[in-house]
Amino acid sequence: DIQMTQSPSSLSASVGDRVTITCRASQSISSYLNWYQQKPGKAPKLLIYAASSLQSGVPSRFSGSGSGTDFTLTISSLQPEDFATYYCQQSYSTPLFAFGPGTKVDIK
Amino acid sequence: EVQLVESGGGLVQPGGSLRLSCAASGFTFSSYSMNWVRQAPGKGLEWVSYISSSSSTIYYADSVKGRFTISRDNAKNSLYLQMNSLRAEDTAVYYCARDAAFKVTVTTNSAFDIWGQGTMVTVSS
Numbered sequence: 001d002i003q004m005t006q007s008p009s010s011l012s013a014s015v016g017d018r019v020t021i022t023c024r025a026s027q028s029i030s031s032y033l034n035w036y037q038q039k040p041g042k043a044p045k046l047l048i049y050a051a052s053s054l055q056s057g058v059p060s061r062f063s064g065s066g067s068g069t070d071f072t073l074t075i076s077s078l079q080p081e082d083f084a085t086y087y088c089q090q091s092y093s094t095p096l097f098a099f100g101p102g103t104k105v106d107i108k
Numbered sequence: 109e110v111q112l113v114e115s116g117g118g119l120v121q122p123g124g125s126l127r128l129s130c131a132a133s134g135f136t137f138s139s140y141s142m143n144w145v146r147q148a149p150g151k152g153l154e155w156v157s158y159i160s161s162s163s164s165t166i167y168y169a170d171s172v173k174g175r176f177t178i179s180r181d182n183a184k185n186s187l188y189l190q191m192n193s194l195r196a197e198d199t200a201v202y203y204c205a206r207d208a209a210f211k212v213t214v215t216t217n218s219a220f221d222i223w224g225q226g227t228m229v230t231v232s233s
Contacts, residue, residue, distance in 0.1 A: 032217055034219040053217075096155065099153040
């Protein structure tokens with residue numbers, strides 16, 4: 001089974017900061033990697049699909065990169081509404097659609 | 109408006125059963141694969157089950173295999189999750205989610221673009 005890890009598990013940042021979150025797969029998943037944002041008490045929201053494609057309606061300050069086993073989500077200038085938990089998800093193989101453990105971004 | 113609305117959650121005793129429903133509106137439900145995802149209190153997201161648009165392909169997470177059954181009724185624009193032999197560790201918010209199946213160059217990339225608001229399932233005596 002493919003295992004997904006994320007780092008860091010949490011981070012504190014200020015408005016305007018550049019934030020980078022890393023996701024790693026235990027084996028190559030090509031570009032079958034998605035990123036979601038979840039705020040407390042709300043359903044997750046798709047941000048990035050296929051490693052680097054921005055979902056419609058998502059601000060351009062969000063970007064994704066990587067392929068194979070190593071991926072990153074970057075927020076170029078953190079905004080107040082970006083404080084949330086971010087999850088990566090692989091859709092390459094079983095267990096299908098496994099999520100990473102999440103990275104919580106909070107206010108410094 | 110594109111929307112998914114879950115229902116059927118509640119309190120159930122260990123070993124009991126529950127059936128969740130997910131009503132879809134605002135899009136052609138029969139054209140999309142669907143999923144169930146759950147989130148235990150204070151924990152991360154866990155994918156539970158997948159069903160293709162025609163119900164021909166079904167997958168389950170190992171943690172629910174043999175106990176949960178996913179199904180759909182395209183005529184009613186509805187997705188279901190029958191949960192049997194429930195355990196305390198099944199306690200979670202259950203979300204239904206649409207698989208967008210994005211076409212990227214020559215491949216198809218699954219990603220969940222529409223989610224319901226979730227329904228809480230509590231397994232406790």
